Amino acid sequence: MKNILIISSSLRAGSNSERIALEVKKGASEGPNNVLFVSLKDQKINFCRGCLKCQKKGECIIADDMKALTEQMLNADTxxxxxxxxxxxxxxxxxTFLDRCNPLYIQDYRFREVYLLTASAENTDTVYQNAQNGIQGFVDCFPKARFMGVFSGGGLTNPNEIKNHEELLTRAYEFGKKMK
Ligand SMILES: Cc1cc2nc3c(=O)[nH]c(=O)nc-3n(C[C@H](O)[C@H](O)[C@H](O)COP(=O)(O)O)c2cc1C
Structure with missing residues (x-):
């Protein structure tokens, strides 16, 4: 059994990427996994100030919702x-969220697998490349973890547009099902 933490980062009502994340959650929940879904839109997350106090204390000096979120990160396998x-x-x-994960750097983090889900207007293999590079850069700083793969939903411009893309929803569900 794995603890899978899914973190959604769109602020938009009718978010396409959040719907992809929820389908992935549905698929991942089919197995014996313990799946937790968190939307950052409901959270108070300030910018990292770069003070590096977290590298001594193991926690951030800023009092906001990142404290609970970093705990959830610590407990996740995926x-x-x-x-x-x-x-x-x-x-x-x-x-902003990734920058605030800096306290994890000196902790005994448990996560070994990291995935990326994207939604975009353009439907190409290059539109998500920089985002993937960014996540890869984050993963590279946590040597026990590996970047496992990306799911990209292209051709999605307007809110809720994904509802007309049954094939994307099915693929997202299958993507989640493979997270064993
Ligand atoms: C500020 C902004 C910048 C965007 N830049 C791009 C882009 O570079 N390439 C692209 O294909 N779509 C771009 N889009 C479109 C969004 O990626 C698309 O609407 C997506 O479905 C939004 O996902 P969400 O509904 O989960 O927020 C942009 C949208 C906004 C608001």
Whole structure:
């Protein structure tokens, strides 16, 4: 059994990437996994100030919702990040979240597998490349973890547009089912 943590980072009502994440959750929940879904839109997350006090204390000096979120990260075996593509990159909210994960760097983190889910207007294999590179950069800083793969939903411009893309929803579900 794995603890799978899915982190959604779109602020939009009718978010396509969040719907992809929820389908992945459905698939991943089919097995004996313990799957937790978190949306960052309900959380208070300030910017990292770069003070590096976390590297001595093991926790951030900023009092906000990152304390509970980093605990959830620590307890996860698998972490799945979900993001809309903004200017060929991950969302600013996800990047802000990743920067605030710096206290984990000196902790006995448990996660070994990291996945990325994206939604974008453009439907190409290159539109999510920079976001994937960013997640790879994060993973590279946690040497016990590996980047496992990306699911990209292209051709999605408007809120809730994914509802008209049954094949994407099915593929997302299957992607989650493989997270054993
Ligand atoms: C600020 C902004 C920048 C965007 N940049 C891109 C982009 O570079 N490439 C692209 O294909 N779509 C881009 N989009 C479209 C979104 O990726 C698309 O609408 C996606 O479905 C949003 O996901 P969400 O519904 O989960 O928020 C952009 C949208 C916004 C609001």
């Amino acid at each position: 972490i799945v990040f979900s993001t809309p593509i903004y200017y060929y990159e991950m969302s600013g909210l996800l990047k």
